[in-house]
Amino acid sequence: MREIVTVQVGSFANFIGSHFWNFQDEMLGLAADPYGDPVFKIQSLNMDVIYRTGETHQGTTSYTPRLLSIDFQGSLGSVSSKGTLYSEGSNEPSEVVTWAGHVSTHASELQNKNLFLQSLYQEEQDVALTNGNNGEAKDSQHEIQDTDIVRCLDEGVQFWTDFSKVHYHPQSLYEVNGLWMDVKQFDNYGIGRDVFMENLRGEEICDKLRFFVEECDHIQGFQFIVDDSGGFSPLAADFLESVSDEYTNTPVLLYAVRGPSSHMSLSSRKQTVVRDLHDAVSFSRLSSFCKMIVPVGLPSLSRSKTSTFLNIKDENPYHCSAVYAAALHSTSLPFRMEPLGPTADLSDVFGAVDVNGFVQMLAGQSRQNMVAILDVAMPSPCLSGKQDKQSLLRNLQPLTPEVAEDVDDLQAVESMIMHGAIGSVQEVIAYQFLKLRMQSMVHMNVQPQGQCSAIYQQLVALSQFLCHSLQSLVILSASMVSCWEAQS
């Protein structure tokens, strides 16, 4: 079984991760729902790649993400650092068995669950009581609350746990304490340089990672999402160094993400210099420890093509991270698909590739091509009918900042993942598309030539055959990852 361990480092990375795991949770729920749309019952998508089964102390089975999340102390908001499933006995805090003398209690302000989390908790209690057959009355009660929940999430999200539906394992959550500085001060490479090495933090973090890696039968790779806007970069870099030391042959796929706040206009020249310095040092260090690095994070999503159909508020990390999370979810789909044997039917899901294969295809043998651009078209344009063949390419929006658009790329290697195309066979199809080392590329205004055109036409033909209309799904996106030869 080819497992993946996900690591999220930093606040924005955790926001993205929170959406990501919410999507997975949604998919698991839809797949398990007996009355659900059969479109979601995808046999060949193996969630065990990114999830792990476990057992709580009371003996109940748990299914939690194979995740390690690193963030500031206090960033978990209303969720305990022991997670939500494994905490028991916390109702008797007054038990102090180890001290006979005085006890003084210092309680910090209790973080109350917001409306969303409360409603989830309520649902869990209800399900436990009524076994899921909700009556009409309950529905209307929830109706009223839904608008409130949406508003509370839209405006009031402070922590990434505020909108998380997922139960995490206690070993997944790590808070960095003893920093003695504000979140705002932790904003450049120099500040975080010693954080990993100090106070045995590195050992604790590596131990938590080891817990997840040890149970993997055959780990296919690490998926790192690192918040590259500040002090978490050096922490991640040091962590990656020790990971590459201990798990030498396991590939690391790194998404270096930037939140909207890090792109705020810099008022002084000195600040610009500091920021550029941070970018340079961080990029060079992070990229030296991974097989492929994908910078993600536009300065403004609301001014990009994605805003054609999505209403995104740039200053709200809860909004922006959702788009990036959808793209990440798509790119990770091939890793979770079961590889088909030679006698498999083409109408089944195909395109499985593991992290190593993916990275090798895109980055090639040499390490020159290890930086990749992530594009997304959300939602994907309709592929059937006599549509303009270029509409797909035209709709793709790069999520990697500082990328020149509409530029000829003669030596691009691209991987395209499209999902949500439903055929008359009623199966969800996700297939990967490779154009290896083409001499001429698909240009915006030029007829596709050569090898790529044949494949592209095949794609269109296939989609015409399979789908007469694209039914809308919760997630409908196509992402294309391409990389270019590094400029010398």
Next chain:
Amino acid sequence: MSLRVLNPNAEVLNKSAALHMNINAAKGLQDVLKTNLGPKGTIKMLVGGAGDIKLTKDGNTLLKEMQIQNPTAIMIARTAVAQDDISGDGTTSTVLFIGELMKQSERYIDEGMHPRVLVDGFEIAKRATLQFLEKFKTPVVMGSEPDKEILKMVARTTLRTKLYEGLADQLTDIVVNAVLCVQKPDEPIDLFMVEIMHMRHKFDVDTRLVEGLVLDHGSRHPDMKRRAENCYILTCNVSLEYEKSEINAGFFYSNAEQREAMVAAERRSVDERVKKIIELKNKVCAGNDSNFVVINQKGIDPPSLHLLQQAGIVALRRAKRRNMERLVLACGGEAVNSVDDLTPDCLGWAGLVYEHVLGEDKYTFVENVRHPHSCTILIKGPNDHTIAQIKDAVRDGLRAVKNTIEDEAVILGAGAFEVAARQHLINEVKKTVQGRAQLGVEAFADALLVVPKTLAENSGLDTQDVIIGLTGEHDRGNIVGLNQQTGEPMDPQMEGIFDNYSVKRQIINSGPVIASQLLLVDEVIRAGRNMRKPT
């Protein structure tokens, strides 16, 4: 002034305001940590925003849990935490000492004395105190036959400040034995060779010393033995899982046989490594009833696990790097990096290897080893905060014992040293100092008394009476400390209360340095980057 031109939002504090800001910060931090000191102190229960609980009596842990914003306080906190890194204890005392130095200085400065003169006095007093410390210490015999009684008393003193008496006494033997186990002649003691492992257990609060190892994972094959006696241990760092080559190659096959051949070829290199291990096992276990255990730092994939299981071998994968070192120290043998030169000499031995399962957690015990130079302290507790607290206490105890062995000396505790040093400074040193620096020496001496004063306060006693009593006894030539039950002076040697020499030394060294720097601050300027934004 020029700074205001550059940044109109800059705040500047002038001399006396700066001084008072620093003194207040030091006092504030002192007040937070004051109640921590000594066996009669208060334990702090910190409840987080989500209901997480942390229990701590350790100054170091408390400082790290706090959100400190004031730059002076951060400076003092850093010093204190460094204290913990260097000597393993004395964080609370450092913060108290610095705070008290500042407090005492405030008195004199308010009367018009210049801080520079005070600081000079501190310097003199510091040197004199360090010299006094050399004479005051009680040398202890270490070396090949360490004085176990003294070590036990030092450990007990430290543990009793962190846990209640019964539990502290229970742990004393464990801690001393653990350190003696890992001690190697002529080498500094590496406390990492003592592993501290924990297990949750609903009712039990029990701790024991395992002369051997407890690993936090188990074998991953359902049919491997859960209990094996008389085992050879192979400690290795060999990858036993199939790794795809770096080169991008495709395989094409047209029938089942070709596919079988392809699969076999892919697995060949790993299978050969596994076979070599099995060969070694067959060699050493032939004809006797020994078992074979493989503990690998790298991974083992399911087909390899299966092969090993069929050969009757117990195998663990992805062991911690430290555990590899510890295994070799505990069981003997050597850590092997390749299977090419396997000989029976690289094997270790353990009398018993068994697995214990708690829910989804598996523990592997490697016990009954012949010459243990590494051991494990296994802590059991009902919940995480209890376990964390015992762990902290055990770590401090280990550190205290290690310091004693390396210092080859102890210091009489319960405030005895502080009172004695103070009397020495007042009665003898002050007279030799010319001019106003005398007052600096006096301030230093009075600051030293913060330790017995706080101990008295925490016991609910009257500090004045206590100090008068103690200083009186010292003047009469008796070295006494404070009995926290009765409030009367007592002999620390009789009660077995000892402190570490290196801890005291470090406190006296670092405290005045920080205090002097803070006292000499003329101006505090707050003009950071964040302040440039127009308000």
